[in-house]
Amino acid sequence: MSRLHPDFSVTIIGGGPAGLMAAEVIANAGVRVDVYDAMPTLGRKFLRAGLGGLNITHSESFKEFCTRYGDKQTKLQLYLEAFPPDALRSWVHELGIKTFVGTSGRVFPNEMKAAPLLRIWLQRLRNSGVRFHMNHRWLGFNDDAMLRLANPTEEVLVKAENAILALGGASWPQLGSTGTWSPWLEERGVKMATWQSANCGFDVSWSEHIREKFSHSPLKSVSLTFTDLNGETTSRQGELLVTEYGVEGSLIYAFSRQMREYMTAHGKATFTLDLLPAQSFEQILKILKRPRGSRTMSRHLQNCLGDDTLKRALLYEVLSREQMENPLTLAKYIKALPITLLSTRPIAEAISTAGGVSFDSVDANLMLKNIPGLFVAGEMLDWEAPTGGYLLTACFATGRQAGLGVLNWLQNDSK
Ligand SMILES: Cc1cc2nc3c(=O)[nH]c(=O)nc-3n(C[C@H](O)[C@H](O)[C@H](O)COP(=O)(O)OP(=O)(O)OC[C@H]3O[C@@H](n4cnc5c(N)ncnc54)[C@H](O)[C@@H]3O)c2cc1C
Structure with missing residues (x-):
């Protein structure tokens, strides 16, 4: 890019x-x-993301990586190709932050936190001349289509x-990030998709026993199977969290889009859990059929489930006492325990959101078609992805693109 006018x-x-x-991107061009x-x-949300271990991107093949954006893959691929996960990792390394690949293929900074990265990055931005104005809230447009920014003393x-x-x-x-700005863009003809919870928990009508005894208990090494709206069945192994209200955690987030869509269409959704994915139905049945003598069913079940009291309690949650006595039924439910989701947790609690500015309203440079010269980037665009570093990668990639887009606009289109 040739040198831009110093007054830009x-x-x-x-x-x-x-x-x-x-x-x-813009400061590096001397603007x-x-x-x-x-x-x-x-960067408050970025810092919060770092509290549970900052998952900055993912190490899987780029082809696989791009599929995580579902029906928005084609919209985002261009920006991801220009700033792929490897480039993001190199960028983090240039800041002096080392990264490692976890067992699941997720990429983390060595220290797991966002704070050191943000601190160094902000210093680098300040050094390159970026000026920060805090406590300035955007309040929409005035009658002359100017952006209104209010700080505590003036506009x-x-x-x-x-x-x-x-x-x-x-x-x-x-x-x-409140999303309350949507109507101001809509008034200017920008198409907005309704905000919805993504990477969120779901409500389940647990018994008093589960709510009291197992709230915030992890359910480890289980396999979740779900059939989506299109009839496509997917299984995935991992861990979820049983909470007072229902379920959440990475295994649930991986399916949250499909579950939310199913619930929108049918009011509720049911998935099944394989509580012992490492063992076959036949192996489990063989163990359950062993004579149990005077031992209680709970003791007998220990032969299969070990000391996992949560898995046992979940079986009691679904099966009657009579069914619990039947080895065939019990083995069947250990391999496919149905759990019904009643509602999606509120947006405010979700890790991220679906919805926002529709890709129909932006050009390839992420400029709003109805408001020439105004660009958008990050999670405010209408895309979603599971946890795994996909969210931050797309935010960085679209942020970079909007930066390049505005430079391109300054150089060519604004003349
Ligand atoms: C608990 C949690 C854990 C997460 N963990 C991960 C993770 O490990 N990996 C991952 O990839 N993603 C993770 N995410 C998601 C990730 O943090 C977000 O997707 C990302 O921060 C979005 O970046 P953004 O720049 O688009 O928006 P944000 O980070 O939300 O930044 C938007 C900024 O705009 C400002 N703003 C909003 N409205 C106005 C206004 N009207 N006027 C002025 N300023 C305004 C806000 O104050 C904010 O600073 C996590 C999120 C949460 C909540």
Whole structure:
């Protein structure tokens, strides 16, 4: 890109991973960048993501990686090809942060946290001239189509041209991304898909016993099978968490889009759990058929389930006492225990959201077709992906693209 006019400047609203990546691309081209954010500090959701172990990207093949974005794969692939997981890892390494690949193929910084990375990155951005304006909340457009930014003492007006919105999704609003800006874009003809919970928990009507004894208990080494709306059946092994209200955790998140879609169509959804995926039905039946003498069924079950009291309690949750006495029925349910989901947990609790700015409303550079010169990036666009580093990778990749897009606009289209 040839040198841009020194008077050019770009406004970015939203200082999460997407907005900061856009800022880096623009500052590196020698253009002045002002980043505004509603919160007192930057990257709050990114920091929160680092508390449970920052899963920055995934090491699986790029072909496989791209499939994780479901029906939005074709929309995102261009940006992911330009900034693939390997490039993201190299970028992290350039910041002086080492990474490692976990057993599941997920990529983490060695320290697992987001804070060291963010600290070094923000310093690098400041050194390259990026200016940060905290406590500035975007309030929509004024009558002259300027962007209204309110800080605690005044309202500032900024041109909507040469600007990027990177406002995040609508979950965990306490960290800054509230999704409340949707109507302001809709009024300007931007198509918005309704916000929905993604990577979320689901409600199950557990008995008092499960709620009291097993809230926040992990259910380890199980295999979940679910048949989606199209009749496609998928199984996956992993771990989930039984909570007071129902279920959550990585194994549930991996299916949350399909489960949510099924529930929207049918009101509820049922998946089955194989409680002993390492053993065949026949092996389990053989053990259960052994004479148990005077031992209780709970003691007898220990031969199969070991000391896993949660797995045992879940069987009692579904089967009658009579069914529990029948080895054939019991073996069948150990291999396929049905659990019915009644509702999706609220958006505010979800790890991420589906919905947001429709790809129909943006061009290939992520500029809003109805508002020339205004670009969008990150989770505020309408895509979703499971946990596994896919969320951050797409936020970085679209942030980078919006940055390049605005530079391209400054150089060519704005003349
Ligand atoms: C608990 C948790 C764990 C997670 N773990 C992972 C993980 O391990 N790996 C992974 O890939 N993803 C993870 N994610 C998801 C990931 O953090 C997000 O997808 C990512 O932060 C989105 O980046 P973004 O830049 O699009 O938006 P955000 O990070 O949400 O940033 C948006 C910014 O815009 C600002 N903003 C919003 N509205 C306004 C307004 N009106 N005016 C001014 N500023 C505004 C906000 O204050 C915020 O700073 C996790 C999320 C959560 C909640």
